[in-house]
Amino acid sequence: MAKTFKGGLHIDDHKSITASIPISFAEGSDIHVFPLQQHIGAPIEPVVKVGDSVKVGDLIADNPEAFMCVPLHSSVSGVVKAIEPRVHTSGAKVTSIIIENDKLYEKSENLLPKNPDNMTSQEIIKVIRDAGIIGMGGAGFPTHVKLSPSADKKITHVIVNGAECEPYLTSDHRRLLEIPETVIDGLQIVMKALNLKEGYIGIELNKKDAIEVIKKHAPENIKIVSLKTKYPQGAEKQLIYAICGKQVPSGGLPADAGVIVLNVDTVTQISKTFRTGMPLIERIVTMSGDCFNEPKNLLVRMGTSFNDLINICGGFSKQPQKLISGGPMMGIAQYTTDVHVIKTTSAILALSDTGDTFENGSVCIRCGKCVEKCPMKLMPLYLNKFARKEDFESAVKYNILDCIECGICSYLCPGLQSPLVNIRLAKQKIIEHRRKNQK
Amino acid sequence: MENKFIVSSSPHIHKEEKISGIMLDVIIALMPATFMGVYYFGIRAAAVILTAIAASVISEYFYCRFMKKTSSVGDFSAIVTGLLIGLNMPPSVPLWMVVVGSAFAIIIVKMLYGGIGKNFLNPALCARCFMVVAWAGAMTTFVEPLSAMDAVSSATPLSVLKGSEGVLPSVVSAFWGKTAGCIGETSSVAIIAGGIYLLFRRVITWRIPVIMIIVFGVLEYFFGSNTFAVSQLEFTLLHIFSGGLMLGAFFMATDYTTTPTTKMGQIIFGVGCAFITFVIRSFGGYPEGVSFAILLMNLLTPLIDRYTIPKKFGYVKSK
Incomplete structure (x- = not known):
């Protein structure tokens, strides 16, 4: 029986657009842009200057002092043209390192494969950190x-998250189909670092082919778990509940439940880093939606411009209403195509009709569908009300800070309310307020 | 190519379900009961229903005009209210009373509190109770089903159960609805068909109607004072299939706006409705208690919601 969590719902997944298209390699752009803000945590600083020559895999930014950060590497060879603010996929301008690509893709010399078998946990984790x-x-x-x-x-558990519950996205699906052995190798390296005998890979049942392929490759100590196709099955806390039956305590991290969850792309990269020495410089981007002439799954070098990727997909067949970086439920709408792929760009979606109406007169009819489907068992209709009234005390009492922002409430609302917009804003204000009070 | 994109906060897709669609489903689900009502009580019943719908929609339209608000008629909720009012009328009620009742429901109960989603009482039930109090005679005179042109007055099964003179119908005819009563409430089979449609379309959940009916049945079976020449089971089934219980359970106690949104709250709501209905039918002055039961529970809804906040995912006991 397929495992799952309580709440959530099946959303038309539109994955057939790209599910059967093999991963292809995307040519780099003339200019690659590397925003310094690609991870959660402490900021990092450039370690290169304008005019420096860099090679593929060279370190270009880091912050050796801070623990909660990772370095950044060049995905191309060429010359650093500028270090200046550029539009980031979050919508803000962020200091970025701009490298002119000489298209020779010369590899950095000091990248050597490493054998995790002769390494301690600390050493393995250090390699993972240094690979960004x-x-x-x-x-x-x-x-x-x-x-x-x-x-x-x-x-006690390490899980590879192959749920890929966001509609349209197929990058994890293709990875699991095309290079299952790399995914398993990456997981085994992590298991070694954590001294665990067993590992899990959770995959939604809408990827039956991937489940079969990976089962063939998996050794006995790696369990493949079929998950019900339901959004947000890939949300960390929901995935942990489905596979281990444990709830991550409110406000805690998966580690508080004794679990670590890693993305398919992440474990793939861990394997690549150990076997080739190459740090994180490329990722898979699903190019999908109803507006591309040729939707694709692309292996993309970091810093490639969205414009070039759109051209690789034959441009738009019709004018998209929305251009989204990431999935349609949690991704970020872009206002320009002049942005660049970063480590978390899982997809670029061009959608012609998103059902956004922006009509006046949205109303809550208290249908309770948001309460019934909320995967965190919250009451979005009340959170929405409190957030709009800025009644933060009540909002906290109704557990607003536990919201994982999956978007189900806004997706479902027949009254066309967007609870998540108000909830998100209120959460930010509450967290800011708390920070101020701590100081 | 010059690209202009819409930028908004996630999610970027939306389910194609609107309020008007839900209301349309409710209207469809009420069609079997409407059809059976017109079949049993004739053209006069159709006139009552159409009057109620027209009066409701017109009231809402003119309210919005006068208050300079965008018209909310397009969400079809006024049609649902009107239809429910019509189905809750005795077939012989004067049409002008229906007009007054419908206007009361829409203007006083619904629109003055802010319109759809804001009223705290069920408009159709309020109209019915208002009319029962205002015109007790007309609202409690019922006719025999399938009677010829001259409608023959007849006691409803519930008033017989309450002690009025009359003959108790068989359980089967109560189930099919061949009894005296309000237009849309007599045919349990038609209401259940509509209820199943709503469940199937996921417009309503099973909790309130099923719990309300079962708990009510259990109460009648064990505590109902049966002084008639029928078995206790027949007595219970007559109570369940007669009067407004079925219509109330599936179409009034499931009204989104006036009922709890939490699972536990819905269970409490169903139990409460059943209990109050039983108390009124057994010990009250009225033979019927469903309307009052649901309205009383409507009043408790904000409290029920507040005290049944679900335990959040990842809940930890505070130490």
């Missing part, structure tokens, strides 16, 4: 931090 590896599903949490829980937390 983060959670590539969207949040961008540094992987080495995940792998270094405090001593009082006993880790």
Whole structure:
């Protein structure tokens, strides 16, 4: 029986657009842009200057002082043209390192494969940190931090998240189909670092082919778990509940439940880093939606411009209403195509009709569908009300800070309210307020 | 190519379900009961229903005009209210009373409190109770089903159960609706068909109607004072299939706006409705208690919601 969590719902997944298209390699852009803000945590500083020559895999930014950060590497060879603010996929302008690509793709000499078998946990985790590896599903949490829980937390499970529950996305699906052995190798390296005998890979049942392929490759100590196709099955806490039956305590991290969850792309990268020495410089981007002439799954070098990727897909067949970086439920709408792929860009979606109406007169009819489907068992209709009234005290009492922003409430609302917009804003204000009070 | 994109906060897709669609489903679900009502009580019943719908929609339209608000008629909720009012009328009620009742429901109960989603009482039930109090005679005179042109007055099964003179119908005819009563409430089979449609379309959940009916049945079976020449089971089934219980359970106690949004709250709501209905039918002055039961529970809804906040995912006991 397929495992799952309580709440959530099946959303038309539109994955057939790209599910059967093999991963192809995307040519680099003339100019690559590397925003310094690609992970959650401490900021990093450039270690190159304008005019410096860099090679593929060279370190270009880091912050050796801070634990909660990862370095950044060049994905091309060429010359640093500028270090200046550029539009980031978050919508803000962020200091970025701009490198002119000489298209020779000369590799850095000091990248050597490493054998995890002769390494201690600390050494393995250090390699992962130095390769700039983060959670590539969207949040961008540094992987080495995940792998270094405090001593009082006993880790019992490690899970590779192959749920890929966001509609349209097929990058994890293609990875699992095309290079299952790399995914398994990456997981085994992590298991070694954590001294775990067993590992899990959770995959939604809408990827039956991937489940079969990976089952063939998986050794006995790696369990493949079929998950019900339901959004948000790939949300960390929901995935942990489905596979281990444990709830991550409110306000805590997966490690508090003794679990570590890693994205498919992340474990793939861990394997590549150990076997080839190459740090994180490329990722898979699903190019989908109903507006591309040729939707694709692309292997993309970091810093490639969205414009070039759109051209690789034959341009738009019709004018998109929305251009989204990431999935349609949690991704970020872009206002320009002049942005660049970062470590967390899982997809670029061009959608012609998103059902956005922006009509006046949206109303809550108290249908309770948001309450019934909320995967965190919250009451979005009340959170929405409190957030709009800025009644933060009540909002906190109704557990607003536990919201994972999956978007189901806004997706479902027949009254066309967007609870999540108000909830998100209120959460930010509450957290800011708390920070101020701590100081 | 010059690209202009819409930028908004996630999610970027939306389910194609609107309020008007939900209301349309409710209207469809009420069609079997409407059809059976017109079949049993004739053209006069159709006139009552159409009057109620027209009066409701017109009231809402003119309210919005006068208050300079965008018209909310397009969400079809006024049609649902009107239809429910019509189905809750005795077939012989004067049409002008129906007009007054419908206007009361829409203007006083619904629109003055802010319109759809804001009223705290069920408009159709309020109209019915208002009319029962205002015109007790007309609202409690019922006719025999399938009677010829001259409608023959007849006691409803519930008033017989309450002690009025009359003959108790068989359980089967009560189930099919061949009894005296309000237009849309007599045919349990038609209401259940509509209810199943709503469940199938996921417009309503099973909790309130099923719990309300079962708990009510259990109460009648064990505590109902049966002084008639029928078995206790027949007595219970007559109570369940007669009067407004079925219509109330599936179409009034499931009204979104006036009922709890939490699972536990819905269970409490269903139990409360059943209990109050039982108390009124057994010990009250009225033979019927469903309307009052639901309205009383409507009043408790904000409290029920507040005290049944679900335990959040990842809940930890505070130490």
